[in-house]
Amino acid sequence: MRKTLPVVLAILAIVVGLFLRTFSASPLPAPGPLTGAWPAATPPPGMSVVQLPTGVTHRSAAFAYRGGSFTDKRDFSMTSVLVKHPRGDLLVDTGFGRDVVAQLELMPLAFRAITSFDRGPSAAQQLDAAGYDRRGLRAILLTHAHWDHVSGLPEFPGTPVWVTAEEHRFIADGGMVTAVARSLAGVRYEEYAFDGGPYLGFARSHDVYGDGAITVVPAPGHTPGSVIVFLTLPGGKRYALVGDLAWQREGITEREERPWPLRSLADIDPSAVRDGLRHMAAVAARFPDMVLAPAHEARGFADMPRL
C-alpha cells in the first residue's frame, strides 16, 4: 500500500497535467491573407440592426478558447439580433425564451451542472413591450439549433424559421444537443439553399434580399448546418454574426479553438471548426472595421443599438 500510493499520485498528477494542457494556448496555423474588396452591397436606407439581450451565462475565458484564463470571468451574452429591412425584418437567433428554465432540464446533467445563468425578458417580450408590429417580421434565421439559440421560438407562432437542410436534419437526429429544438411544438421550419456564389472566400452564399445587405454563408463544424450572417448597413458598418463558431472573439483573433473537453462536448466536427476559425481570422484581418460578433460575445454587441 505504501509503495503503490506514490505511483497512484504520480499517475494522477500526469493525468491532471495532461488535462490542463488542453486548456493552454495553441494558436492554429495562420491562414493565407484574404485579398479583394468587401462584396458589393446596396443596403436600403431603412435598414438597421437592434440587439435584444435576453440574459447571460456565467463562464470564464478558459471555457471559451485555448489560452483563456480560468480567472478571467466572462458573462456570455444570449442575444437575439433584429435586422430591420424594408422587405421584411429578420430575427437572428432568439436567445433565452421565457421557458428556458424548463427547457434546460432536457440538457445533459453534466452540462446543467456547469451552467449558471441570469435571464431577462425574452426577445418576443421585448418586441411586444416596444409595440413592435410582428407583421413586419419575415422570418427567424438560426445560426444553429442549440438550446440557447432556439429557446424563444415558441413565442413566435407562425413565423417561418429558416434553417439549412443539414441543420434541419440535425434537429431531428442530433441527440441530446438538439433535444430542446426537438421539444418545441408548432415551429414552422423552412429550408433555404446556398444558391449564390463565393463570398469573402466562402465557396457558397445566400443573399437574402438580393441587395448584398444580409448574406449567409455555411460554416459547419459546431453543428452540421451552422452558418455565419454578414450584415452590411447603410453607411457601411459591417457585422459578422458568427454564431458559435467561437464563443469569444479570441477564438478568431487569436485562432484558438475551444479546449478539448469543451469542443468534444460542443462541436460535431472540430476539424471543420478549425477551418472556419482560420478563415474568419483572415476575414477579420482584411476588414478590421467589421464587428466580430460571436453569439455569446458581449463585446461584439457593445455598440449595437437596443430597442
Ligand SMILES: [Zn+2]
Ligand atoms: Zn452552440
Ligand SMILES: [Zn+2]
Ligand atoms: Zn450558443
